[in-house]
Amino acid sequence: MDEELLAAFREEFASLCAALADSRDMAGAQRQLAQLRAMADGMQMARLQARLRELEAATELDELRGAAEGLAAMASGGETEAEAQPIRTLIIDDSAMMRRMLRGILAADPRFAVIGEAADGAAGLAAQAELKPALTLLDLEMPVLDGMGFLAEWALAGHGAVVVVSSAAHPGSPAALEVLRRGAFAAVAKPSGALSPDIAERSGAEILATARRAVGG
Template sequence: MDEELFAAFLEEWNAACARLAGGEEAARATLRGLAEAVGLPPVEDDMSAEALAALPRTLGAPATHGVLVVDDSPTMRRLIREIIAAEPALSLLGEAEDGEAALAAMAALRPALTFLDIEMPRLDGLGVLRRWALTGPGEVLVVSSAAQPGSEVALTALRLGAAGVVAKPSGAISLDMAERRGHALLAAARQVLGVADAD
């Protein structure tokens, strides 16, 4: 299969799976159309978002570690998506904009790694960690301006089970994050997942 076409398909597929996990049942129609277009098995009404997220593996896609991005800032989610796209070992499974949506997406998509902000509405990142620590899947890497390394918030996140903490640049949003922190974020993700550095 054409790698560029597959990447475009996979991005749209993962976005639809994340919408389905968030309760948007209409996303199932998008998944049905994509599955038919690329020759995947039919999408049935009783298939979970988790099962659907795993279907593209039947096309022989390279093994990747699925990632969930949790941040209330659309700009920050976009920047982290761009950073993830630069790492062949990672693939975006979905996004969440608050802690409650994060827990639902974690349960449905079962990511290998979740990038988690701390300061969010409805349920903050520490609240997510407290609930995730009981039954949550995968690893969590905190990416937050509120959790500078060595701070009380960072230490609490680590005590609650976070695999690591990467600080955002100064301020909640920095448009140069991809350059200034992208390397640190990917290095931390590789270490957490046991993935060798890309050459």
């Protein structure tokens, strides 16, 4: 690919990503997303095209805004063979709102691809067996089968790494120590709507950083 053309593409794409991050409403974010998609299509950049197609299904403004930095990084870094392999991620939480929030957090890093969700531990085990994720984000307090029960089964025949994201397992707590004993990579606190925006942002950053370490990133 012509280096001068690629440099011009990256500059314009980064500008559109910045506009996406600053979008004030969903309609504006979707317009920016459409422009980004047109650029990626024009340059035939397969990974960007795939990621932008995923984002077209987003229903939350925060998810689109949160994805902007990752899109810019993906465009500026090129498309290496290693980057072409997404980190297949499963989210298990009985709260639909929390599942959306975790999707938004992971969207900040284009390496993560959420391939499935489950609302309880039993459904999570079935999804694990079918999807074979590299990473699972797991709640503890759920109906049907809770997180501890999930870990007991996962330890026998599960896939990938597990990071527990739960308000019941703060680092250093008995629950956190128990999930580590059962094989989870780490336990981090769950973001809460009651938190101030800056604390919530730090919580999301901690979840993302832990997810990266769990898969060796």
